[in-house]
Amino acid sequence: MSKEDNIKTFQEKLADYIQLSSVSAQYQNINVTAEFLKKTLTELGGQVQVFDDQKFPLVFADFPTTDPNSDQPTVLFYNHYDVQPAEPLELWHSDPWTLTKQDGKLIGRGIADCKGDLFVRLTALKNYIDDNGQPPVHIKFLIEGAEEIASNGLEYYFKKYSNLFQTDLVVWESGSKNEKGQLSITGGNKGICCFELSATSANIDLHSSYAAIVDGALWHLVDSISSLRDRGKIAIEGFYDGIEEPTDRARELAHQMNLSPEKLTEQYQLAYPLIPGNEINKIKEAYLFSPSLNIEGISGGYENESVKTVLPRYGVAKFDIRLVPGQEPEDIAKKVEAQLKKNGFNDIKIDYTMGSKAYRSDMDAPLINTLIQTAKTVYGGENSIEVLPTSAGTGPSYNFNHYLNAPIAAFGIGNPQSGAHAPNENVYEADYLQGIELISRFFTNLTKNK
Ligand SMILES: [Zn+2]
Incomplete structure (x- = not known):
């Protein structure tokens, strides 16, 4: 099939995936969604296992390399098939469980967090397989069902199966562009x-x-x-x-972060001065490292x-x-x-x-560097990317690093107004397509760089 056909076919499957309304907080359609993913990943050529030792099954897919003796790297994609509840329903302008296209946007619960991202990755993989056969890079998908309720059971699966999940790079579930339109690539939290x-x-x-x-x-x-x-x-x-003190490189990346004290003060009508004082780099460092x-x-x-x-x-x-x-x-x-x-x-x-616990990734890891260089070719050059060694929020990346000992990069197809967890969750279709292009070129460059 042509790339355009793949994009269309996978977007139809994405619509089915969203329709499954897999709300972990309400234990809704959890097992049937895990089965849906098993079928989808198997059709794509993966060896799929669904671990159901816990209440929320874990879907694991392995796309082995053509040459098991080669020293090609392994990339593990982490996603979750559960989503937040859609309520309050009256604030949605379209049905949350129907993938809707409007004003250049794709709208539906989970499109930005992170069902859209998974399908961007699957579409890119399908395109790659169509062009090259089985990818020479070893690819794994680890898709949990309880991320929105504090990754309930995930550590159990790690303890029991982490030998299967070993990888050289973890690609995190989702991410977004920042206010400046730069793609954020973030390495921990x-x-x-x-x-x-x-x-x-x-x-x-x-x-x-x-x-x-x-x-x-x-x-x-x-x-x-x-x-x-x-x-x-x-x-x-x-x-x-x-x-642990941040490295010089981590500080340098923090200084390039898109954060404006004036904008922040204006946006939230802040009544008090910022805690670290007036110096912009001190503010940025404190935000990420304090x-x-x-x-x-x-x-x-x-x-x-x-x-x-x-x-x-x-x-x-x-x-x-x-x-x-x-x-x-x-x-x-x-x-x-x-x-x-x-x-x-x-x-x-x-x-x-x-x-x-916190985890801060080494953004100079060779595979992350390949990713950053690839992203620059897709998003428009040196200044089109924002690289951050950590986010200021919290997530389970420490566990991933603890059990897999691999660097982590988070990026995705969202935008500052995507409304993850909120009504009218959306991504731009252009970002969706750019996301596919990024993963496709990343696969190609990973192979070339070895
Ligand atoms: Zn998420």
Whole structure:
């Protein structure tokens, strides 16, 4: 079939894939979607296994090289077949489960995160196989079904089957262009440590006349929280111990990142100066390489209208700490607890909720370099690409590196207004086609470069 026919055929299959409405949070169509992928990947020539030891099956496809003794590299594509719920439905302008083309866009739940990306990759592979036969590069697909609910079960599969997943490069599920229209290629993410602090001061809420003689839970809570910062700096003993400094190259890439303090301030009408000060490179480095301590919310006592003169017996606050490489989530939670004790807050209870470690990729790894050079030829030259050693958000890339010990590159067909997780999720059809071109040329260049 011609390349155009392949694009058309695979877009029809993509429509079926979206129609499967595989919402992990609602355990909807999970097994049937895994089976759909098994069929699709098998038809493409893959050796497909569906592991269903866990509630959410894992689809694994192997496209072995023509010459098993060759030293051709292995590339593993990581995707997920689950999507976020489509609700609120009334905010969609078209049916979320029907792939809709409008104004140069492809619209539907999962198109940007990350069903569209998977089909971009499959289309490119089909084109490559049509032109060259079985690819000389060893290609694997690892497609999980629970990414949107914290990759439930993924670590189990890694522990049991990671020998099958070994690779020289992990291509991450999705990504997008930035506000400047550059393709972002990102190599990892920050970790996270989530916990709650709570204080209990009595067995019931008291009349606030007692406040002259009875100390309340909320005062203890806010005092304990403010003791964790000293003039804006995180004041937790050992917090910065063991942090891996970014390499010079990572800093250099950070300095080239598309981030404008003025735009940020304008967009969100920020009331306070940025924490690292005015120097642009310091701001960019902090955004990518510094851990942060954030209060997600504080609650307790009377929170409704007018007045209630009450002395609350209980207060709770939720926190997240974004971690950088070298920090361990549970260890950081212990350090918070130790610091609170040291500051005299023995009464504050800490509950660790969840965490994951950070991972920062080496963007000079040879296969990533091939990818970057290829992307420049597809997207329009030196300045068409933004390369970042990490994102400021959190994801499971640490586990991938831990079990596979391979560099990671994330990129995809989204745009800043793609609305992943939101109504009217979309990608530009032009980005979809460019995405196919990128993967096709990447396969060719991988072969050539060996
Ligand atoms: Zn995703």
